[in-house]
Amino acid sequence: MKVEVRWRPVRYARLEIKPDGRVVVTAPKGFDVEAFLRKHRRWLWNRLAELEEVRRESSRGFPLFGEFYGVKLENGGEVEIRGKTLILPVKREKARESLKALLKERLMPLIALYSTLLGVSPGRIYIRNQRKKWASCSSRGNLSFNLRLVALPESLIQYIVIHELAHLRYLDHSPEFWSLVKRFYPDYRNARKELRRWWGIIEVNEKWLWLEGRE
The missing domain is CATH 3.30.2010.10 (Metalloproteases ("zincins"), catalytic domain)
Incomplete structure (x- = not known):
């Protein structure tokens, strides 16, 4: 688990998980980040598991109106659907x-x-x-x-x-x-x-x- 700590003049610490899986803690100087992470450990692992599921779903292809398509880039000016392939302008x-x-x-x-x-x-x-x-x-x-x-x-x-x-x-x-x-x-x-x-x-x-x- 990659953790990035951002020291800021804030009143309360904040915990975020970025789409790339980075865990970002924004906290005031002197704050006990390790204890903060331990306290929220269960939430963190649940969110990271959800993110992994999102990644798996995203890998199915390009989403268009709720369906996933393979993508091919071609010269042209319009999007076209050919079976399960989406043609996008290059x-x-x-x-x-x-x-x-x-x-x-x-x-x-x-x-x-x-x-x-x-x-x-x-x-x-x-x-x-x-x-x-x-x-x-x-x-x-x-x-x-x-x-x-x-x-x-x-x-x-x-x-x-x-x-x-x-x-x-x-x-x-x-x-x-x-x-x-x-x-x-x-x-x-x-x-x-x-x-x-x-x-x-x-x-x-x-x-x-x-x-x-x-x-």
Whole structure:
């Protein structure tokens, strides 16, 4: 187990596990890191085991709408599915733009449907190469969706759309907000767990590393 200690002027120690398996402790100087790790040993091993499972799943191929494909890079400007092989443009930016177009085809009908059901009117819709969030809603009512959504099963895309549209009614995560989300997506708690798992799959996926320029 690789442990990286970051000494910072913080009040409380923090423990993180990075996608590459590194254990990172952020703590104030003089803090007993060894005792801290012993205290959280069971949590650490459980999380590392989960990470190993995510790595195994990620190695199945490139995730697209919940399915895994082998990948072949070819000259061209569009994504194409040939059996269980996904053809991606060899130029990274073209691959991103083509995947954005595929995602937009799935997103827009869902946004139209749930905007009507929730009685809201979103502003501009963006698909961006974000690194930290699945989606966001601005105070002006504009919605930004992460290109990573193209990896997800449609049920999880549906949840994210409902979640962001609900923010047009409640900008916070108040009980009223979650009550509204639950009306249209009763299993939202499990969806949130699944989204954490899929985020991990994308973080360590070889072709997503290439697509996002993280290789």
